[in-house]
Amino acid sequence: MKVDGKDFRSIWFNDDTGRVQIIDQRWLPHEFRIVDLTTRAAFATAIRDMWVRGAPLIGATAAYGVAVEMARDASDASLAETWEVLHETRPTAINLRWALNDMKALLTPLPVGERAAAALQRAHDIADEDVECNRMIGVHGLEIIKGIAAKKQPGEVVNILTHCNAGWLATVDWGTATSAMYHAHMAGVPVHIWVDETRPRNQGALLTAWEMNSHNIPHHLIVDNAGGHLMQHGQVDMVIVGTDRTTAHGDVCNKIGTYLKALAAQDNDVPFYVALPSPTIDWTVRDGVAEIPIEERDDSEITHVQGKLADGTIGQVQISPDGTPGGNPAFDVTPRRLVTGLITERGVCAASPEGLAAMFPERVLK
Ligand code: MRU
Numbered sequence: 001m002k003v004d005g006k007d008f009r010s011i012w013f014n015d016d017t018g019r020v021q022i023i024d025q026r027w028l029p030h031e032f033r034i035v036d037l038t039t040r041a042a043f044a045t046a047i048r049d050m051w052v053r054g055a056p057l058i059g060a061t062a063a064y065g066v067a068v069e070m071a072r073d074a075s076d077a078s079l080a081e082t083w084e085v086l087h088e089t090r091p092t093a094i095n096l097r098w099a100l101n102d103m104k105a106l107l108t109p110l111p112v113g114e115r116a117a118a119a120l121q122r123a124h125d126i127a128d129e130d131v132e133c134n135r136m137i138g139v140h141g142l143e144i145i146k147g148i149a150a151k152k153q154p155g156e157v158v159n160i161l162t163h164c165n166a167g168w169l170a171t172v173d174w175g176t177a178t179s180a181m182y183h184a185h186m187a188g189v190p191v192h193i194w195v196d197e198t199r200p201r202n203q204g205a206l207l208t209a210w211e212m213n214s215h216n217i218p219h220h221l222i223v224d225n226a227g228g229h230l231m232q233h234g235q236v237d238m239v240i241v242g243t244d245r246t247t248a249h250g251d252v253c254n255k256i257g258t259y260l261k262a263l264a265a266q267d268n269d270v271p272f273y274v275a276l277p278s279p280t281i282d283w284t285v286r287d288g289v290a291e292i293p294i295e296e297r298d299d300s301e302i303t304h305v306q307g308k309l310a311d312g313t314i315g316q317v318q319i320s321p322d323g324t325p326g327g328n329p330a331f332d333v334t335p336r337r338l339v340t341g342l343i344t345e346r347g348v349c350a351a352s353p354e355g356l357a358a359m360f361p362e363r364v365l366k
Helices: 040-048 055-072 076-087 094-107 112-150 177-187 203-214 224-232 258-267 353-359
Strands: 011-014 019-023 034-037 158-162 191-196 219-222 238-241 245-247 252-255 272-275 304-308 314-318 331-334 341-344 347-349
Touching: 011 055, 011 112, 019 055, 034 040, 034 055, 040 055, 040 076, 055 076, 055 094, 055 112, 076 094, 094 112, 112 158, 112 177, 112 238, 112 272, 112 341, 112 347, 158 177, 158 224, 177 191, 177 203, 177 238, 177 272, 191 203, 191 224, 203 219, 219 224, 224 258, 238 252, 238 258, 252 258, 258 272, 258 331, 341 353, 347 353
Parallel strands: 158 191, 158 238, 191 219, 238 272, 272 341
Antiparallel strands: 011 019, 019 034, 245 252, 252 331, 304 314, 341 347
């Protein structure tokens, strides 16, 4: 998508320098910083400390991390260690394991001398495939938005609520939830987005709001607790969120707070859609609440808030009393019964074992 009129992806390979570059998302929306990732340790830090974040982007970053390490040492031992080092960075987003397993399966049978080039090419392909998946999610999501628009007065705005950042910054490009919004906006379907701020890290306030601003999509930033009230008053036509891991039975793990939005949506007959590329489906798990590991992050994310200070610098302020501990589960699971539909690159399906199996018949449930 565009930043100040220039096309960007969230991660790319600089052909001139031979280096992988990312947008360091810790500083948005106040500063747009690009950094090079040149070592396996740097890739691990960038994922763990959320310089990059969002399930699809974490996967693509890990793939490039393997490629960079293979250029240094392509031995079996290095490949195995790289899988471990990158895999332990964040536990919930399944795209990380998917990308690492994909790279390992490709590289293991190859002679050591061929691994570096093959790894780099596969990392490029994973990035490109993510872009195409997300573009198609937008094409299918647009049809749903058009369907809702068709039931309104001509020209009346479709109000969409979203949580966290499932935008182009969470993927390589387009985003998952936002792809439908971008496609609607480009097609001239009037949309307005309610952007949940998404405490504690405020990905909505910092990143989704920045994306909407950059692309002139009408939006309002709201506190996480406002969604239920807006739904009760008919001000939300649909919810679209992303996901970090969806089970083979259709349970949806996403940023903490998503479950409460789904409950409010059901109570108010508001359709609740989840947008996801197929690498976000974990075909090895069924019951999301019981089986998906939920990342517990540092409690400083709860006790402190980062923002632009009066002197223009970016800093943190403490908002809670000294000594009060924070509890910080980063994700929750929305049971499939609360999900209206899954928007995938192949089309929209029910959040159910049957719906997913019909959409991806080549996948055998384990
Ligand atoms: O902790 P993050 O910022 O990596 O979590 C990302 C999310 O939960 C997003 O909301 C998203 O829905 C999944 S990635 C498209």
